[in-house]
Amino acid sequence: MGNTAAPEETKADSPAIVRIAQAQSGPFDVEIKALGTVTPLASVTVRSRVDGELVRVHFREGQHVAKGQLLAEIDPRPYRANLAQAVGERQQSEAQLTQARRELAQHRTLARDGYTTQTKLDQQQALIGQFSGAVAANDARIADARLQLEFAAIRAPITGRIGLRGIDAGNLVRAGDTAEIATITQMQPISVIFTIPEAQIDAVRAAMQAGALKVKAWDRGERAELAEGRLETIDNRIDPGSGTLRLRGTFSNADEQLFPNQFVNIRLGLQTVANAVTVPAAAVQQGNTGPFVYIVDKAGLARRREIAPGPSDGERMQILRGVVPGERVVLEGFDRVKDGGKVEIVARSAGVPAAK
CATH class of the missing domain: 2.40.50.100 (RNA polymerase II/Efflux pump adaptor protein, barrel-sandwich hybrid domain)
Structure with a gap:
C-alpha cells in the first residue's frame, strides 16, 4: 500500500495574522480634541x-x-471754515454779552437814583441771559466743528x-x-472658538477649578502644532440644537501662525496622569459585556481580557484595570482572532485584515 499523505492544516486551524503593540506606563496627557475656528478678539x-x-x-x-x-x-478745508465761523460767532456773542453787562450796571445806578424803572432793569437782566445762552451755544458749535475737523483725519x-x-x-x-x-x-493676541459635547462639560469645569488649562492648536491635518495658549472662558449656555458648548482659547500669536477664520484642530489639556497604563486606542474593542482587548501571551495564544477604559487622546487610551505594562495587545487583524486561538505576529500591516 502507498504512503498516506498527512492532511493539510485547515484554514480554520491556521493562526490569525495580527499586528501587536505593547502596553506602556508613563505620563499621559488627558486631552479633549475639538475643531475650532480662529477668531480675532477685535x-x-x-x-x-x-x-x-x-x-x-x-x-x-x-x-x-x-x-x-x-x-x-x-478734505479738511470745509471743516476748518466751519470752525472759524463758529469762533467768529462766539466772539460776536461775547461782545454783546459784555455790552449788556455794562448797560445793566448803568441801569442799576439809575435805578438807585430813581431815573429808570424795575421793568427796564428786568429787561436788561433778561438780555444778559439771552447773550449768555448764545455764548454757550457758540461754545457747543465750536466743539462740534473741532470734532468734525478731527474726524476728517481717519x-x-x-x-x-x-x-x-x-x-x-x-x-x-x-x-x-x-x-x-x-x-x-487684531492679530496679537488672538483666540480660537471651539465646541465640546455636553457630556464633557463637567470634566472641563472641574479641571478649570484646579488651574489654568492649556490649549494647543494644530493644523488641519494634525501634522504640526501651530500655537499653544490657554483656555480663556466658556460660554454661558449649551446649544440645544447640537448639545455642545462653546469655549474660547487665547493665544499670544507672536509669529502669527494663527490667521482669522482659519480652521484648526484643538487639544484641550485637562490633566496629566503620572503613571498611566496606556494602549493604542485601536486595540480596544467593544463586546456584549463591555470593552475588552486581546492579550497575546508567551505561548502565542490570544486571550480576551475585559478592561476598564479611561480617557483617550484619540491615539492612546488609558486602561484603569485589566492590562499591565509590557503586555502585548492585538492592534490589527481582529477578524480571525478568538479567545485561546493561535496568532502569528507580523511587524507591518501588510496582509493584516483591517481592524473593526
Whole structure:
C-alpha cells in the first residue's frame, strides 16, 4: 500500500495574522480634541464719519498699524471754515454779552437814583441771559466743528493688521456710506472658538477649578502644532440644537501662525496622569459585556481580557484595570482572532485584515 499523505492544516486551524503593540506606563496627557475656528478678539471696519473728498491714504494694504495711526484724510478745508465761523460767532456773542453787562450796571445806578424803572432793569437782566445762552451755544458749535475737523483725519481705532483698501483717494465719501475704507483685525493676541459635547462639560469645569488649562492648536491635518495658549472662558449656555458648548482659547500669536477664520484642530489639556497604563486606542474593542482587548501571551495564544477604559487622546487610551505594562495587545487583524486561538505576529500591516 502507498504512503498516506498527512492532511493539510485547515484554514480554520491556521493562526490569525495580527499586528501587536505593547502596553506602556508613563505620563499621559488627558486631552479633549475639538475643531475650532480662529477668531480675532477685535475687528473694526474703518469708514468715514464725515462727508467729503478722500484726499490721502496713508497705509499700505496688509501692513500692521498702531492704535491712533493716521490712515486717511478727508478734505479738511470745509471743516476748518466751519470752525472759524463758529469762533467768529462766539466772539460776536461775547461782545454783546459784555455790552449788556455794562448797560445793566448803568441801569442799576439809575435805578438807585430813581431815573429808570424795575421793568427796564428786568429787561436788561433778561438780555444778559439771552447773550449768555448764545455764548454757550457758540461754545457747543465750536466743539462740534473741532470734532468734525478731527474726524476728517481717519485714525486706526485698534492695533492690528489692515486689509485691502476699499476706496481710493479722489473719491467722495459720506458718513452714511456702507463702503469701507479698510478693515483692521487684531492679530496679537488672538483666540480660537471651539465646541465640546455636553457630556464633557463637567470634566472641563472641574479641571478649570484646579488651574489654568492649556490649549494647543494644530493644523488641519494634525501634522504640526501651530500655537499653544490657554483656555480663556466658556460660554454661558449649551446649544440645544447640537448639545455642545462653546469655549474660547487665547493665544499670544507672536509669529502669527494663527490667521482669522482659519480652521484648526484643538487639544484641550485637562490633566496629566503620572503613571498611566496606556494602549493604542485601536486595540480596544467593544463586546456584549463591555470593552475588552486581546492579550497575546508567551505561548502565542490570544486571550480576551475585559478592561476598564479611561480617557483617550484619540491615539492612546488609558486602561484603569485589566492590562499591565509590557503586555502585548492585538492592534490589527481582529477578524480571525478568538479567545485561546493561535496568532502569528507580523511587524507591518501588510496582509493584516483591517481592524473593526
